[in-house]
Amino acid sequence: MIARHDHSHGESAGTGGPLALALAITLLLMAVEAVGGWLTGSLALLADAGHLLADVGSLGVSFIAGWLAARPVTARMSYGYRRAEILAAATNGIALWAVAGAILFEAVHRLRVAHPVAAPGMLVVALIGLAGNLASSAVLAPSREANLNIRAAFLHVLTDAAAAVGTIAASFVILATGWTRADAVVSLGIAALILSASWPLVREAVQILMEGTPGHLSLTDVEAAMRSVPGVVSVHDLHIWSLTSGVNAVSGHVVVADARESQRVLEELCAMLTERYGLGHATLQLETGEFTDPQHPSCAPGSEPVSR
Numbered sequence: 001m002i003a004r005h006d007h008s009h010g011e012s013a014g015t016g017g018p019l020a021l022a023l024a025i026t027l028l029l030m031a032v033e034a035v036g037g038w039l040t041g042s043l044a045l046l047a048d049a050g051h052l053l054a055d056v057g058s059l060g061v062s063f064i065a066g067w068l069a070a071r072p073v074t075a076r077m078s079y080g081y082r083r084a085e086i087l088a089a090a091t092n093g094i095a096l097w098a099v100a101g102a103i104l105f106e107a108v109h110r111l112r113v114a115h116p117v118a119a120p121g122m123l124v125v126a127l128i129g130l131a132g133n134l135a136s137s138a139v140l141a142p143s144r145e146a147n148l149n150i151r152a153a154f155l156h157v158l159t160d161a162a163a164a165v166g167t168i169a170a171s172f173v174i175l176a177t178g179w180t181r182a183d184a185v186v187s188l189g190i191a192a193l194i195l196s197a198s199w200p201l202v203r204e205a206v207q208i209l210m211e212g213t214p215g216h217l218s219l220t221d222v223e224a225a226m227r228s229v230p231g232v233v234s235v236h237d238l239h240i241w242s243l244t245s246g247v248n249a250v251s252g253h254v255v256v257a258d259a260r261e262s263q264r265v266l267e268e269l270c271a272m273l274t275e276r277y278g279l280g281h282a283t284l285q286l287e288t289g290e291f292t293d294p295q296h297p298s299c300a301p302g303s304e305p306v307s308r
Helices: 016-040 044-069 084-112 119-143 148-177 181-209 219-227 258-275
Strands: 001-005 232-244 245-255 281-286
Touching: 016 044, 016 119, 016 245, 016 281, 044 084, 044 148, 044 181, 084 181, 119 148, 181 232, 219 232, 219 258, 219 281, 232 258, 245 258, 258 281
Parallel strands: 245 281
Antiparallel strands: 001 281, 232 245
8 A cells, every 4th residue: 555645735824814814804894784783673784794604604714724734643633633624614504504594584574574774874884894895805815816715715705795785785775765675685685695605615515524526526537547557457446535625635446567667657646646636645555466355355456446
């Protein structure tokens, strides 16, 4: 069994400062909008505070993930603490579904029965929210192209800004016409934003926890590419999974024609898996056609490949 691992954490490096500042701004805005929504009776502000909760979860997970990824592995935690990010993401996503459900329930009720809303206060708080979201986007923008976590957080903040614009528009409608149901209509839109933002989060978290093949990779394509390396006779018991978001691993058995070529074959396989598929964490067992393992029939070179 031969392993080749890439333990670089460059993507997490240097992101703590912008993420921490954006997280602080978002927490403050969430508190302001929650209190403002309660005082003015605006469901749109409360819904936007719930949407900001999505960003708090996203930014918090990204910030903690960078810190956890840098922690050394131990004898008890041989992969370190990277998967804590996924557990937090799944919990965050499910909590957001509950928030969206509560908003939808209350919005439908307010569409049926008009609810008084203090539009001037609603407008002031929404303007503060928009300013804060723009400030957060300015903090995150310089690093968004170099880091996936920053880019995701940046997109979340822009979505928050759009929600704030919707709340501002609703407050103007109420001020101009007195139609307070505009507050509930905007709340429905914000609830939809929360659901659309949380669904990919939960889906990816479940995919990783189930150790499924990452969506952007094809097990069949990777196996075919491995078989094309000179000296490789066959590949079996191949698995590709994610340790955490953006950190993918591969393991498998490779039958070689000549055991003396094992080192050269291994180097070519690892280089191809890393450069073409981003699979820097590879564990490959190289064996010849004579190898058999009665304890593990799937290790036999003649065994069938995994069904696709």
